[in-house]
Amino acid sequence: MSVITLGGMSGGGARILGPLVAEKLGADYVDRIFLSEVAKELGATVEALHQREERPPTRSERWFRVIQRILERSSVTGAGGDPYFGPGVAAFLTEEYEDMPQPTITRGHELEDDEYIEAIHNTMRDMAEEGNVVFVGRGGHVILNDMPNVLRIGVIAHTEDRISNLMGRESIDHDTALSVIDSRDQARAYYFRKFFELEDPDRPDLYHLTINTSEVSLEYSVDLIVGSLTALEEGKIVGPINSSI
Numbered sequence: 001m002s003v004i005t006l007g008g009m010s011g012g013g014a015r016i017l018g019p020l021v022a023e024k025l026g027a028d029y030v031d032r033i034f035l036s037e038v039a040k041e042l043g044a045t046v047e048a049l050h051q052r053e054e055r056p057p058t059r060s061e062r063w064f065r066v067i068q069r070i071l072e073r074s075s076v077t078g079a080g081g082d083p084y085f086g087p088g089v090a091a092f093l094t095e096e097y098e099d100m101p102q103p104t105i106t107r108g109h110e111l112e113d114d115e116y117i118e119a120i121h122n123t124m125r126d127m128a129e130e131g132n133v134v135f136v137g138r139g140g141h142v143i144l145n146d147m148p149n150v151l152r153i154g155v156i157a158h159t160e161d162r163i164s165n166l167m168g169r170e171s172i173d174h175d176t177a178l179s180v181i182d183s184r185d186q187a188r189a190y191y192f193r194k195f196f197e198l199e200d201p202d203r204p205d206l207y208h209l210t211i212n213t214s215e216v217s218l219e220y221s222v223d224l225i226v227g228s229l230t231a232l233e234e235g236k237i238v239g240p241i242n243s244s245i
Contacts, residue, residue, distance in 0.1 A: 005140035011162030013213035154210035
């Protein structure tokens with residue numbers, strides 16, 4: 001089953017392309033906004049979910065089950081706070097990079113970091129194994145780089161276009177958008193250094209191809225991605241990264 005990861009800096013266009021690609025493929029689109037909706041549904045009881053099994057599950061319910069499986073076996077289950085979500089998973093599902101707490105270097109926090117990235121890793125890989133999904137962000141191009149059915153796409157744009165995209169998406173002015181981009185770029189760099197020991201998360205060799213949405217139309221970008229997925233399935237594009245990151 002097909003899996004696509006779209007990665008890149010905030011405002012580059014990945015969150016615009018993601019839903020378009022998913023719609024064209026009839027796939028699930030997974031980003032922090034959709035996952036936060038699933039997280040809300042985790043407040044339902046297991047019994048309530050079973051009562052609804054007489055009809056085909058909705059997309060949210062299917063992801064509910066995937067995430068529930070992860071949490072049942074994960075060390076973050078019951079790790080304080082919400083009985084379903086430890087603080088690390090909640091951040092993964094609902095927050096932007098700059099909203100995540102950047103831990104002080106203490107032994108306790110290092111253990112918490114291990115649990116946090118393990119939860120991210122397990123959740124994404126379980127979803128990828130389910131297949132027919134388009135991921136945006138969260139290091140999917142690194143976490144899933146050894147899976148032969150995963151197409152890794154980088155998405156970039158010129159700074160002014162990134163600003164414009166954020167202004168439209170988040171209803172903010174130019175200066176605020178510029179400040180947000182700077183903050184998110186720094187937080188994203190921290191995230192990849194901390195959890196993947198990567199100084200440059202957008203190295204060209206981490207992706208099968210990179211699309212510049214400032215110079216390639218959205219319509220053609222979608223066609224390129226869908227065509228590349230077909231090429232991956234036909235063996236014309238090599239799947240996993242063989243060398244270590």
